[in-house]
Amino acid sequence: MVDEQLIPRGIMDKRILDAIGKVPRHIFIEEAFWDRAYGDHALPIGERQSISQPYMVALMTEALELTGTERVLEIGTGSGYQTAILAELAAKVYSIERIKVLAHRARMILDGLNYLNIVIKVFDGTYGWPDEAPFDAIIVTAGAPAIPQAYIEQLKEGGRIIIPVGDRSSQVLKKGVKMGGGIVFTDLTSCIFVPLIGAFAWKKEEDSDRRNNN
Ligand code: SAM
Secondary structure (H helix, E strand, O other): OHHHHHHHHOOOOHHHHHHHHHOOHHHHOOHHHHHHOOOOOOEEEEOOEEEOOHHHHHHHHHHOOOOOOOEEEEEOOOOOHHHHHHHHHOOEEEEEEOOHHHHHHHHHHHHHOOOOOEEEEEOOHHHOOHHHOOEEEEEEOOEEOOOOHHHHHHEEEEEEEEEEEEOOOOEEEEEEEEEOOEEEEEEEEEEOOOEOEOOOOEOOOOOOOOOOOO
8 A cells, every 4th residue: 555555656754654654544444445455545434424535644644743732523434444543643632523333433443543642522523622622633524615714713823634625526626735724725626525424514414426526
């Protein structure tokens, strides 16, 4: 995964490559998919959701510019795989998942891997996590129609946010840096994520939301 998918596409940060080399991706998915666990693609994790493509996990993590001291907010725990990568690279990860069964499964897997710096909450992540704000970094692993105001308010000055923004079927991965109270955004790449569902995003899932998106 590291040598064939990440380095050739320009992921250079050794800490990220080491973290991805260390965390066993197959543990986060059903045994039926283990033969494809390290492939260059997203995979289904049930509940019409997915574990993201390894390259997308690496790209989003790299853009957060983590040094090891940060408190990170993750929206969309999913399988917990991205959460584990963040926990390898930051001080503490606050992760929100709206689907209870996924949050519980991720918690069990992450406990089994002995991660002590992860808190997971079942909630609508479009509110952010006001009680624990502000955060040094925010990563949103589902596609939003627009950037929820809570993320702007809950990001520290100088903090980084990564979020896919667009319509239900395709988005642009945006990186924002908070400066002077506002956020300056740059576009990283086009992408396809499952929708961010909540009070300040898409209102419900639709039949057209495909299973194998990020
Ligand atoms: N990064 C995850 C991984 O590696 O497994 C993949 C996350 S998956 C692409 C997106 C997740 O966002 C889904 O599990 C979905 O249920 C969750 N989600 C969507 N809207 C949400 C919301 N408002 N709050 C919290 N989680 C949400």
